[in-house]
Amino acid sequence: MSVQGGRVGRRLVVAVPYLWLLLFFLVPFVIVLKISFSEVRLAMPPYAPLLEWTGDRLAAIRINFENYSYLFTDPLYVSAYLYSLKVAAVSTVLCLLIGYPMAYAIARAPGTWRSVLLMLVILPFWTSFLLRVYAWIGLLRNNGLINNALMALGIIDEPITMMQTDFAVYVGIVYAYLPFMILPLYANLEKHDPMLLEAAADLGARPITAFLRITLPLSVPGIVAGSLLVFIPAVGEFVIPSLLGGADQLMIGRVLWDEFFSNRDWPVASAVAIVMLLLLVVPIMLFQRFERRELEERA
């Protein structure tokens, strides 16, 4: 009896995340997919239904692939996708380069310090994301804190234009997503057994060799997790480029906004969203395969 009860309970527990995914991922996805096959119409909502009753109890299904083929007729979309991927990739690498030493230092800090340092990483989340991005405007603009300080110190005579440049976008993205890199890396590094490094030292390995051959390989799962947490939201980033960036580079988020709001073309907007989703699902699947292999190797 009790064994069976446990099984039912386990199934229920497993059902919860599936139900969650079904409701909040699959259903919206199917709706967006449906609209992406539809046609624009001046009505509420502004697209034609896929299924239309034609009178004699006959339903006509009109599936329109044009919205997808359209994305390839105009180089705008492909270049926006590529640029988004580039921005996300560069930001991820920068986050890793900055985040890894920080996570390493926190993991090695004495116990009492560790919680304080972790707190400092999480602390920015207590203020609105939007306000933090706005704060960067105050720092970066011509009349802003950084330029004024540099001019007061006599290092520069003319303000350096930093706002509305790619530089500002990278600063914003790296700043905003750095905690997502540090936290999984810390969780991984903290678990490493210090004895391994001691053993390496005893065997004559210099610290740099020990790091490259022991710590780094062991922390790969942390690197992958942190990179995905930065890369995925960065691809679709809209707020940071629109507040800090210039107009000359288009990320896919802005293209989506334009299709949806300026062109009033929900079907093409949906097609853009679906393609973006596919671009993101591929790295997640790669990650899962990687994790599975890792588990198998251990077993």
Added chain:
Amino acid sequence: MNIAARSLWPGAAVILLLLTACGGGSQPPAGSAGEQAGASAQGAADEEKVVNVYNWSDYIDESVVAEFEKEFGIRVNYDVFDSNEVLETRLLAGNTGYDVVVPSASFLERQIKAGVFQKLDKSQLPNLQHLDPQLVERVALHDPGNEHSVIYLWGTTGLGYNVDQIRKRMPDAPLQSWRLLYDPEVAKNFADCGISVLDAPSEVIGTVLMHLGKDPNSEEQADLEAAEKVLMAIRPYVRYVHSSRYIDDLANGEICLALGWSGDVLQARDRAREAGRGVTVGYSIPQEGTIVFFDMLAIPADAPHPRNAHLFINFLQRPEIAARNSSAVNFATPNTAAWPLVAESVRNDPIVYPPQEVLAKLQPDLAESPRFTRQLTRTWTRFRTGK
């Protein structure tokens, strides 16, 4: 001001809106909008004491809402937006829950065709008698017979500039002409102190066409190409394309020339004065003429409290209330009885209330056809990205 609109992460926005659109499947078809207005007027006695208003940011005298609540015992849920596109997308998704919305006339024109609005019950709006017939006739271009909407406030699209910075760089700058912005030989002088352009494709291209002496609402391919050529020629000198950032930047000297909306530039002028850092902001309506925009009060077909919405619209057209709003936000009211009551500095400001000869040169921004929208947006994207 623009925080709310810009913060929409587009992916989330799409999914949210699509979800609401889906829930809206049970909505009445466009044709029944009119009958609904009549039906709701009868059932008004038992209407909840609430009205949900969705207006532009910084676009009302703040005491007006409280006064309405006090007088009618109706609670006002007052919400704001800063772009016509955001409002339109929400309206087209349906089920917004709003009773009064304020789209610009060119957007309203298309929304009426999509069946978004109900016809107004004019018997509940006695204050419409005060409206200037000349202006009412102008907006009938967008809303035939003025059946669905009432002008709230109106203004112009023109050039805002930092007087000293412009003079310093070009003493004989053509301040009263579109050449100030659209002639690359002139505009290049101001590249270093910063130029901004509104992110409003149809309106901005309309002003370029007026600079070229063409019809601002032309849908000729050749005209659009000519306009694009002008825009691309000045693109290297434009710092950014945005519809509200320029207010602050003009006021604190971050930029020196902006294609902007009259009331917003005047707001920048006032802020610069208050800051007292020696920035003087000017505004001009170019002599070639410009685009006039009307922001229209309208009631969505699915508004939950249409009777309260009528009360609110009628209240806004009460002369002393209309005058207070105009004085507070530096845009013009169409209410003739309100004019003598508007603060003198605003009433006598030819920027807010242009004289007859300037009025004659103002042209509407008509809604473009759906086919043309995509070409327009594409041209706009090329301009914005500069390639």
